[in-house]
Amino acid sequence: MAAHSRTKGASRVEHLQIPLPKQALALRGFVPAILLFALALFAAATIRAQSPSGVSELAPGSAQLINPDELLSLLQSTTGEKPLVLSVGPSLLYMQAHIPGAEYIGAGSAKPGLDKLRARVKSLRHDQLIILYCGCCPWSHCPNVRPAYNQLAAMGFTHVKVLYIADNFGTDWVDKGYPTIKGQ
């Protein structure tokens, strides 16, 4: 039912009025709350994506990760900035085989490892390219790379990548014939 009418002295338009069911009218009161809730969800997702402590940042395929073949190319390249490669896994893994040039820091899941990581990078420029890796176990179970990454992010390092090792260092690096060295 259209109800356009003009009153004397003032223009007034009455919009189309469609009677709403009682339930819909009752829900109208919740609209602001729903909008606020959606806004809060969006904000939380945005903050999480930007937060250095967000675990989701290290999800497979995310920008913070580097694949083994990409790292190999980077290490073998004769041009460009050489990354600082840091092993944040268990020492017995590093002693058996590690990426040439990688420095041993210690397990990122333990305080001594994080302390050593802080000390190692303390004097570096915050835009230094740093590659962290572990490879102790399947990616989703690795206890070391996330705390180490979060530590560096919290310190303000902006060019930190984590080597994406899907299964373990043996399968995803050594067995592919990529270079390794032994020892401390």
Place this chain on the structure above:
Amino acid sequence: MRKIVLSIVVIAIAVAVYEGAQHHSHSKGAPPGAVDSPAATFAVQDLDGKPLSLAGYRGKVVLLNFWATWCTPCRGEIPQFIDYQSKYGPQGLQLIGISMDDDAKPVHDFYQQFKMNYPVAIGSASLAESYGGVLGLPVTFLIGRDGRIAAKYVGAAEIPILQQKIEALLQSK
């Protein structure tokens, strides 16, 4: 005539090279830790300081598990291994745990917390290398009564398959 002689010489050289290569590959043997190769012997101390060696379990089926307290899939396997030791121990199964932890303290704590019923020792790079390298956890070897590696599982073992293999090995004398 010269062509015939040349052909014979070329064939002789080719045969010699082939034989040499065959001999080299046989004498080189299987890489350490390979299935069907002899399991590397070791002698270490368990968490209580007692001697622990593979030779001490000669004639038994040995499940040798490389693990660590921080390794989630490893932790998931331990209760099953404890059950295996109880269930199959009387039939000749012996479990041995080699922890790849950097520090012994959490291993002691874990051992007591989970009431582990088989010996555990702290591993080393050389012990891991004697089994072909442990470059990711868990890694489990099944060693037959003859001392040869019967199976190797990288990553968490599929329990039904592992159990079937254990039972088959226990039946062999």
